[in-house]
Amino acid sequence: MFKEMHDLFRWAWLIPALPFLSFLLIAFVTKRSKGLSSTVSILAILTALGLAVAIGLGIIQSGAEIVEHPVIVSANWLNIGGLKINFGTIVDPLSAMMLFVVTLVASMVQIYSLGYMHGDKGWSRYYAYQSLFASSMLGMVIATNLLQLFIFWELVGLCSYLLIGFWYFKVSAREAAKKAFITTRVGDFGLLLGILFLYNKFGTLDFTALSAALSTSLQNVAVVGTAGYVTVMAFLIFMGPMGKSGQFPLHVWLPDAMEGPTPVSALIHAATMVVAGVYLVAKMYFLFQASPAALQFVAGIGAFTALFAATIAIAQDDIKRILAYSTLSQLGYMIFALGVGSYSGSMFHLMTHAFFKALMFLGAGSVIHAMHEKQNIWDMGGLWKKMPITGWTFFIGVLAISGIPPFAGFWSKDELLANALQNGHPIVYAVGLFTAFLTAFYMSRLFFVAFMGPEKPENHPHESPWTMTIPLIVLATFSTIGGLAALPSHNFAFFIHFGEFEPEGMNWGLAGISVIAGLLGMGLAYYIYIKKAISSESIVARFPVPYKILKNKYYIDELYLWIIHNIMDGLAKVLYFFDIYIIDGIINGIALLTRGSAKGLRRMSTGQLQTYAMVFFFAVVVIFMVFAFGEGQFSSLNPLAMLGGVK
């Protein structure tokens, strides 16, 4: 059984290759024909989805064997001066799960875009980028070594840059794209350093080999300082995820990234690319595991980001920005889950979050489409009746993210919160629980205001075309049932776990608490925004300062801008000044000196040939005398000797 599956798994490279092929086709062949471009792209991603499903089924059938023995195929890619890097594919439950999630969301988003991007001038370009993104993301997922992962990691960053700036004529989009790239680049700096240090220490970048090398080196007590080294490397590696997955303080780019087309936000900035950081931490978990300090740090950053982003989300008015901060907050969940040792919980949440957050972004896109590019939730209202499919699916998303059973978010969030408490991190648990309450509150606020609020007469919303609603329905289905993967005996955690597998039952008591927190949040929102029992304006009026801080996202963007504009650009100007006035000044000074001394020496050229001849002969005599008397020996006056002849 496993043998036949094995053959199937060897074909995993096709999954990223197909979208890449489609990218090339669109870029060089079909770019003039809009219909062909989208067809090619969607066909490629659907085929990839089919393959991913086949691999997923194969994994489920292989059972425990594949967990122990991932299928790795690799070939030499780079070889220089003792540095050997392979490229390959790894198929194990984790990568298979990611393959499935990415291909599913990507194909849904591409189908959805048929409707959403209708009539856009850059249609072919859009689909080319989409294909390139899918290809890079999938390539990253099945990477066998850190460098390969890093390469695709950067490529998804490029796609993100291109897609955020897709409407390049919008200044805001242009700036957001730039910001996204540069901010993640700061994280990548650390990641790259971490990779280099790892290679330097262990001589390999292969995940499996690295893990083995690390454990041997840790067991070897004689090697002093490994633990400290490991901590440093874990911190450096974690900088990458901080950038990519928008963890504080590198989170600033993600909300701005909403300037891209909404399907792009759904795919890249909610479901797939931003979880790459989480995925990386999971992949490198053996490293983090070896360093309690690093794990503590990861948990702390994750928990802080979760809470921090959730508080900002409460005060935002733009539908996409609320979702963006919600994404940040949920990423924080995943990160702190890894920090507290809930490996499978984090991965589980990654999957369910991909479903429901993509769903909600696409729902938001549908709303924005209907509202003719209005994004402020206070401009909306009464959409529930006009857009039933969007409304229902969005509602499912809200329930899922709020952790209401039996929707997907409940299972995953519960698992990781329970693990946090069980593994002895009560503070993280408390923060997570409170954030769950906040999440339920701001999501319900969004839903109640936009869908349930009073209708606005100036709007004429209408349900979106079927190309947009079908993906919504598909994703809503997965958001509903996706959590059930936690139930069977060979459940999610059986396949995806770290270390020894210990089956654990649901802790219904803790689950009840988090459900209550979610329901409380929804109830509060209901009271404020539907019942109007407490007016939201009065709250704002009572707490103007906190509201202003939240509204302005704790002024972090302003702080960064100030640093960039004053310190970095200021330093640049100072150095430029130094360059053109000091360094060039010295150069020009030397030139001037030369010119000046030449002016002086010029007097010596009288133009009188006789003077020249006199100087010439005088020099001859002097040189002659130097030769003759220089060494103080009269006998060296022998002319033959002087001319270099025999003595």
Add this chain to the structure above:
Amino acid sequence: MSALPSGGSYLLPFILLAPLLAMFIIVFLPKEETKTIKIVAALGTFTSMVLSLYAFFAYNQAAGGMQFTLTIPWVPDLGVNLAFGVDGISLPMLLLTNLIGFSSIYASWNMEKRAKEFFALLLILITGVMGTFIARDLFIFFLFYEIVVIPIYIMVIIWGSTKRVSKEYAGMKLTIYLLIGSAFLLVGMVALYLAAAKQGHPTFMFDQLAARQNLYSAPFQKVAFGLMLFGFGSLISMFPFHSWSPDGYAGAPTAVSMIHAGVLKKIGGYGLIRLGIYVLPIGAKYWAPVIAVLAIANVLYAAFIALAQKDLKYVIGYSSVSHMGYVLIAIAALNPTAVGGAVAMMFAHGVMSALFFSMIGFIYEKTHTRNIPDLGGLAHQMPRLATGFIIAGMASLGLPSTINFISEFTIFMGTIKALPVQAILGIAGIIFTAVYTLRVIANVMFGPRRSEWDHLKDIKGAELVPLVVLGFVIFATGIFPNILFGLVNTGVTSSGLAKVLETVSQAKMGGLF
């Protein structure tokens, strides 16, 4: 082909002479026939490019060492030989020269002002640069290097453009820097020659000079390497000697900027490896800490200054200074990985900067300005040009799938062992590179449509050649790096360089710091 019965391959002389032949044909063409002149120039460089591609793939990597060699005694009494040959280090450089040479002809396709003289000089320039890379004899190396200086000066003065500094100033600065550098080089070269002639027949051959290392005392090596460091360092725009680079590029016409930034600068790095590390390893070891510090200054200082620039060419000029810092730090690391990375980086940066300069050349040609605030939204009118510009930008900031990433990565990999602190600072440079590159892309290409540029036509036909050729090379070698690295690897390992580096690393001697 590699072993003709007469005991030498004529492939390299053919590669060298093809542009020269084209130059002679151009000399005899009437000057009104600009179209014919351009076609002849393109044909000449095309022949060279195809032949060097052939050499690139026909090179026997298993055998390694110098191949396609040809040695003709020239001045036997002085030990000067017309000796040609390529190995894994010089062959990529030769190919690079030809790729850029070919593209530069097309990048100046719209040149109408004194086209005949322009293309004749350009071909001389290309020939000269090529000659430095295929020479196996120090004297010939130096000879070709001096040949290069003359056309550059004339071309900057006649076809250059005056912006922050006048083109006369730029040309003068460029030339004087190159000549001062070469003067120091000459002193070092003669000293080396005399030291090597103490035993056996006097020689200028690189391998002979390297083989006679036991003749060079440690103090001599230190002084000689210092001289060469000054000479080659000012050529590769090492930190305090870099200021010719931005001004020179800004003043020079597109083709000269391309060749200068693309390959001419690389002679500095090539020389430091071929002559510095190879022949004077102890000197290299002694100076390495200094080089490393200056290299970091290059990377960060120039990257910061690039942030403050308003002129497109200045941005790229400073960026190239910054990137050369990586080559220098790799040389300072003195290990095979880093040196291989340095060679690859020179190749990668050459292709990238040539593409950048050709795109900027088209922008300037069409809009008559290079001032970044005056430009904007050009992606609307010129999507293809924007594509080329973005490709170059992405290569510049070291995006994976471009050869630049792999080179940078290899360099970092090699340096982090030897010089961790400098390497970390150098890697920090990638952030600032990203900042200025993306700023330029955003401000020039993106943003709202500007009606004053509506009349511009996108690049088409012959103008596309640089984009296609150089873009293809960037991605082909970036996705399949072994095409390039296999060769570089042979150059570093089989040529004995690796062995030299190993001995150097074991040598117990303190550096300057």
Add this chain to the structure above:
Amino acid sequence: MNLGNLSVGLSTYLLVGAMLFCLGLYGVFAKRNIIAILMSLELMLNAVNINFVAFNRFLWNQKIDIHYILTGNVAALFVIVVAAAEIAVGLALVITIYRNRHSTNVDEFDWLKW
């Protein structure tokens, strides 16, 4: 003519040559008239010729062979030839300069100064 057994040695001839040469040199340095300078030049050439011939005459040569023994004389002959050419061209130049400047005074010629 055979004046074979002479007691005048090489040094004497060289001193005569040196004296002529230095007189010529003084003439080149000190005279204003360009023709006088040319004449002084001829004196110097003569001094050189004396040296050539004297060395040829007195110095021991390894190969006692007519072809080598007379090399100095041949050199002197060539000097005379070149001197003749020089004086011809030189005087022609003088005349040309005189025609243009109406002067043979080198103090007035400072065209080398630019």
Add this chain to the structure above:
Amino acid sequence: MGTIVFFIFAILAIAAAWGVVTSRNIVHSAFYLALSFSGVAVLYVLMNADFLAAVQLLVYTGAVSIMVVFAVMLTLRGEVSDSNPENRKWGWGAFISVLLFAVIALVVLTNPDWRILPSAWTSGGSAEDMSLLLLSQFMIPFEAAAVLLTVALAGAVILAKGVKENK
């Protein structure tokens, strides 16, 4: 006998050369020059270079001196008695010349080893020997000298005649 002849003519040549450079009359200078040339010719004879002596007389005393005199006549302006003055820097010139002479004399007089022939050879120096040498060993320089003379002649003619502006 030879010694006496030598000193007479050596002193004559040097004295005449002194006259050349000190005379303030350019015409006198020219005549002194011819005298000096003749003195040198005798020295050649003393050194067994008969043929050279003949050439010296013919070319220098005969041709060159006459040409110089012609040139003097063509360019003479003003008072002939003050036609050949010294310039202001003549003192410096004298100093350098004397210095040079001192140095050379020092070398010549102090040099212990000139490798002089044990016994001076007597034959050779005739026109026949010279011609043999010129037409075998030094054939190419000889021809080159011939070309040089021709070119110099043509050049002198062109220079002296002056190039007409072709208008």
